[in-house]
Amino acid sequence: MEIIDSPALMTAWADKTRIAGKTICLVPTMGFFHDGHLSLMRKASDIADEVVVSLFVNPIQFGPNEDLARYPRAFERDSGLAEKAGISVLFAPKAEQIYPTGFCTKVCVSRLTETLCGLSRPGHFDGVTTVVAKLFHIIKPHYAIFGAKDFQQLAIIRKMVTDLNWDVRIVAHPIVREKDGLAMSSRNSYLSLDERSQALCLSRALQMAREEVANGETDAAKLIRKVRDYITASGDVVIDYVAIVTAGDLTPCTRISNDSLLALAVKIGRTRLIDNTLLARE
Numbered sequence: 314m315e316i317i318d319s320p321a322l323m324t325a326w327a328d329k330t331r332i333a334g335k336t337i338c339l340v341p342t343m344g345f346f347h348d349g350h351l352s353l354m355r356k357a358s359d360i361a362d363e364v365v366v367s368l369f370v371n372p373i374q375f376g377p378n379e380d381l382a383r384y385p386r387a388f389e390r391d392s393g394l395a396e397k398a399g400i401s402v403l404f405a406p407k408a409e410q411i412y413p414t415g416f417c418t419k420v421c422v423s424r425l426t427e428t429l430c431g432l433s434r435p436g437h438f439d440g441v442t443t444v445v446a447k448l449f450h451i452i453k454p455h456y457a458i459f460g461a462k463d464f465q466q467l468a469i470i471r472k473m474v475t476d477l478n479w480d481v482r483i484v485a486h487p488i489v490r491e492k493d494g495l496a497m498s499s500r501n502s503y504l505s506l507d508e509r510s511q512a513l514c515l516s517r518a519l520q521m522a523r524e525e526v527a528n529g530e531t532d533a534a535k536l537i538r539k540v541r542d543y544i545t546a547s548g549d550v551v552i553d554y555v556a557i558v559t560a561g562d563l564t565p566c567t568r569i570s571n572d573s574l575l576a577l578a579v580k581i582g583r584t585r586l587i588d589n590t591l592l593a594r595e
C-alpha cells in the first residue's frame with residue numbers, strides 16, 4: 314500500500330493507473346476506521362482493480378460549535394488496517410494541501426441540502442460536496458462508495474454527480490451495525506457506557522417503526538409521533554428530527570410507500586447520532 318499526501322502525486326498515480334486500463338474505486342473517509350469502513354473497502358475491492366481510500370478530516374464540513382478539534386484521529390492504526398484490507402493507496406493530505414491559502418470556491422447542491430441534517434448543520438453539506446468534488450478531480454475514480462447511514466449525503470452526492478455530468482458511478486453500501494443494532498460511526502467513540510446503551514433507542518425505534526408498518530400503519534404523521542414518543546421515553550436524549558421522506562429526493566411523505574425512508578437524528582449527551590431505515594410495506 315502506498316501512502317500519498319500530495320494531490321499532484323495522487324493525480325499522477327491515477328493517470329498512470331487509468332492509462333494502464335485499470336479501474337479505480339474511491340472510498341472517501343475521515344478516518345478512525347471501524348468495521349463499517351473496512352466493509353466499504355472490501356466492497357470497493359470487489360468492484361474495481363485498484364482501491365484508493367482517502368483519509369481527511371475535512372475542516373470545512375464542521376460548524377463553528379461542532380467537533381472538529383476532538384474528532385477522533387488514529388493515523389498509525391488506520392494505515393495498518395487499510396494495509397491489511399489490501400487497498401492500493403491511502404491518500405492522506407494535510408488541510409493546507411486541500412485548501413491552500415486563498416482557496417475560495419464552494420460546490421453547493423441546493424434544495425436537498427435545505428432539509429433534515431442541513432437544518433441543524435448549516436453549511437455542512439457544502440463542505441462535503443466541495444471536498445468530494447476535489448477528491449473526484451484529484452483521484453479520477455471510476456467508482457466511489459458511500460455508506461447509507463449518511464443517506465442525505467449520498468442523495469446529495471448523487472445529485473451533484475448527475476447535475477455536473479460527472480463520469481463516476483456512486484455506489485451505496487448498506488448500514489453496518491454492531492451486534493446490538495447500533496449503527497457504526499466514528500462518533501460512537503464519544504459515548505460513555507450509559508450513553509452507549511441510551512444510543513440503542515435509535516435502532517430500536519427504527520425496528521419498532523418497521524413492525525408498525527408491517528402491521529398496516531400507513532400514516533406517516535402517526536408513525537413519526539410513535540417514533541418520537543418511543544425515543545423520548547427511552548432516556549435523557551434530545552431529538553433533532555424524526556422524518557419520513559422519499560428516499561431519492563428527500564421530499565416529505567404523508568403516506569408510507571416502498572420508497573419511504575424513516576430518518577432520525579438524536580443527541581445523546583453531547584453526541585449527535587443519525588440512523589435510518591427504508592419502510593418497505595411487504
Ligand code: PAF
Nearest residue numbers: 341342343371441444463
Ligand atoms: O462521510 C464522511 O466521512 C465524509 O462526509 C466524507 C464523505 C469523507 C467527506 O469528508
